[in-house]
Amino acid sequence: MNLQEFSALKGNYPHKRELIHSMEQAVSCKAEVYAQCLFGVLKIPDKKNLEKKPWIAAWYFMKNKLIFLDDGGQISRILEKIKDMEFGGNALEGQLLLAVFNGLIDEEVPYLQKVEEKITELENILLEETPRDFPRVLMGLRKAMMRLHTFYVQLLDMAEELQGAAGEILVKEEENAWCVFSNRVSRLHDYTENIRENLLQLHELYQAQIDIQQNEIMTMLTVVTTIFLPLSLLAGWYGMNFGNIPLLNWKYGYLTVVLLTLVIIGLELRYFRKKGLLKNKKKS
Template sequence: MSQKVKVVTIEEFQEKEPKIFRRIYAGEKNGNIRFCKADRYKTAVTGTFAIPDKRNPSSVKITFGYYMTKEVLIFIDSGNSVKNIMKHMQNYETTEFLLLDFMECILKEDLIFLQSYEERLTKLEEELLKGKIKDFDRKILLVRKELSALSSYYEQIADVGEVLQQDAAERGSEKESFLFGLFCNRAGRLYTMVQELKEYSMQLREMHQTQIDMRQNEIMKVLTIVTTIFMPLTLIAGWYGMNFVNMPELSSPYGYGIIIGACVIIIVIELCFLWKKNWFK
């Protein structure tokens, strides 16, 4: 690896360059990096990276800072995250190309990673159509949280690329400016892909809600049919339940049978009517 790239701990950099350290971590509470950024100065570019961990994008981030001049590119990382990424870097002569290559390595496997989300959502859709899915709300909420974290990340990393592209253009380096522009386009495509996946997840959520509404409508339909059928019978039961002495049916030996027959006829008539109106389909 080029001698122009160095990795130091937060403590070492803070001790050697306290003013620059305050610039890099300005606005970061207790030194906790929350987002990706790039700030241009007269002779340097500083900033931070907050990369969602692919194992848990919504909760865990790989964070570190950086400081770049023409002579040196310093990464500020107390762990091994930067060193692991640097293993895949090429040996360029300028710090700008080294930083660009580093950022390319960060996004190297992200397209395949995002395709795994498409596969997850497709599987959820298939299970949803079969009606065999459990804990759908929890699963889709987890996916949407992770996609939201990735969406913010790609938007931020594209902004970093734009700052570096502008810096290269103002220094008259057309090649570097062009390559940083390509990086911005790549980050933009990943951002667009995440937005499409979020839209896909929203469609699945709406489909699930539609299925719930349809089941509730079926239940209400059954209750309505039952209520419609037994309402006249309830009226008859209430009517003769008053036991007025002048009701001849109560003293007739055929009264009980007549009432039963009348109820059966009413039920048959109602069922025929409901069937004709397609209530049972």
């Protein structure tokens, strides 16, 4: 049911008002454990677009009763997937709650694997060129992983809270099942940590490529400046107004200076090529 339907629900539902307030002011995933009931709020990232506002859902558990509050349809889709599952024992509500929690993270590993493939693809692109929009793409991935990382931490805290409730409202035998769920979330948390480290290394690679490009530009500017220094010296000499400057009044003086300039440029280019300063990026 949605939040309005739950608000209008008649009957004795302890701490009902607290759940409504928590859902309206949802900041993070959290669980509340009381003697008569359990309830929790879920703030679920939209993996199709992690920039969007997360889905908000909630659940309310008491003896022989389990209610899901879902305005976005996320929990409804999970319930549709698990409707044919078989549950053993008598604690149907607790098992159903655990099945929904598992449904929340069933598709996380394939999604994280796609992120890893995207990072590998970006690394290959970065070795060939430096796209202008690379910082924007990298920042988007870092934000996405940060949101998922936060979500897993909150889920892990919630699962540990519910493990502590085993034997009170939840059946004691379910404690191991919640422990398994906690381990799954913990592995996802570690997975996102590794991806975030890979993104940091990718940022360092990007910065290294930028530094290399800047060094190449500075090297080329230095080469060009060095090539034209002797020519500037020649121009300065022959720009002085002295009558006894060599070659000034000779018939072939201008041609001689042009040939001298070409020889100087040729010698300089040969020197720089020998030192490897004129090789292009692909050959280097």
